[in-house]
Amino acid sequence: MNALDILGLKVNYKKWNKEKQLPLFILNDFVVQKAIINDIECLSLTPKGDLPTLPAFKKQISIIKEIENVPIFLQLDAISSFRRQNLLENKIPFILKDKIVYLPFMATYLTNAQYEDKNVEKISLATQLLFTWVLYQNANKYYVSDAVKSLGFSNMTLTRSYRQLSTTQLFEEHKDGRKIFLTTNLSKVDLFNKMRPYLQSPFYTQGYILKKEITKDMIPAGEFAFSQYTYINPPNLKTYAIEKKHSKNIKLQRECYSYDEQVELQIWKYNPLLFSQNRKNIDDISLILSLLGNEDERLDIEIENLLKKIFKETF
Structure with a gap:
């Protein structure tokens, strides 16, 4: 029984229909396929020769994810112990001839699937700019109308932005007469770290x-x-x-x-x-x-x- 069977993982491969969008230097290095692992869509990269250097490979991954942002793993027939350790230390997923399976993203999917929050999405760019503006204010109350001068938003955009910040539940919305302001009970460092999943x-x-x-x-x-x-x-x-x-x-x-x-x-x-x-x-x-x-x-x-x-x- 191979490692995939032991882990209860089933992998199906098929042709990736966006291959033509890739630059030639990536196509020269890898065969890229769509891979379905227990209903999770991924991309499999099979080296045509030696693996590129780690910095070059990370750049290649970022380019591929601009085309389709799904988990990516290496499909390997053989690898040196040094290179294997290098991949593990840098948290780069790989499958080695079904004997070694390192897919950290699957652990996240399998462990958290039943708890997944469907409402967690990336905030809009306007909301992120408002959030950045908030981080730079040395205050406890963040009057959203004060951000207009810095950001140049329309009233409609500003309204959508502060309301989207409020939906993260990291801010509370208040009114001072007709003026709206936000507050948070978090330090700026904690606020930034808790907002990370929403940021683009x-x-x-x-x-x-x-x-x-x-x-x-x-x-x-x-x-x-x-x-x-x-x-x-x-x-x-x-x-x-x-x-x-x-x-x-x-x-x-x-x-x-x-x-x-x-x-x-x-x-x-x-x-x-x-x-x-x-x-x-x-x-x-x-x-x-x-x-x-x-x-x-x-x-x-x-x-x-x-x-x-x-x-x-x-x-």
């Missing part, structure tokens, strides 16, 4: 451009910017961010082939400097939000440390 990435997509194509509208971002505030070492590849409306003439490359000639570019849904005090650097909260999708323990530790540093005066 501030950027639409990412790719690569040549260094000579960097413009004044591009702001240092990602781990490149984060390393300036923390003990994280600067990455080999620099990252920049630009607002979507300024990216019309930019042609992103999907493959990174040179740390010396290229930089990573994130296309943001809003102005990366919206909450910036000096109008030169991305604010700390937006920067943290842009890193939340990274499954990296060292980043999580530094994010938590930075949150405590940001809010030390306010709780």
Whole structure:
């Protein structure tokens, strides 16, 4: 009996109908299939040769998830003990010839399926911007009308946003005459951490451009910017961010082939400097939000440390 049978898991494979959307360098590295594991839709990646480096593989996963955001696992015939340990330490799911099955996402599905909260969804971008605004206020009462000047929302958008914040049950809604304000009994750090399941990435997509194509509208971002505030070492590849409306003439490359000639570019849904005090650097909260999708323990530790540093005066 193989490991899948012991765990009570049944896997069915079929052709993935979005394969043509993948860049060529991923198709050269992997056979991508749709996999159904106990009614859970996933994607299976079978290497055509040697596995790419871990940073490159993580980038490939992020590109695939932009096309279809489902769990992804490696289907392996053989692997060295070093590489197997590397996958385990980085929480990368894999199945090794049905002998070793490491699918941490299935544990979550199997354990929590009966308790799943159908109401937990990503908040809208406008709501997330209102939440970010709240985090920067040194107050106990958050009058939503005061956010209009900073965010430029219409009354309808503002109403929808504060009501969506209220549905998380982390805020309470009050009235002061005709003015509406929100309160919370949580510290800012706890509030941020409890809101994490609802938060979305501030950027639409990412790719690569040549260094000579960097413009004044591009702001240092990602781990490149984060390393300036923390003990994280600067990455080999620099990252920049630009607002979507300024990216019309930019042609992103999907493959990174040179740390010396290229930089990573994130296309943001809003102005990366919206909450910036000096109008030169991305604010700390937006920067943290842009890193939340990274499954990296060292980043999580530094994010938590930075949150405590940001809010030390306010709780």
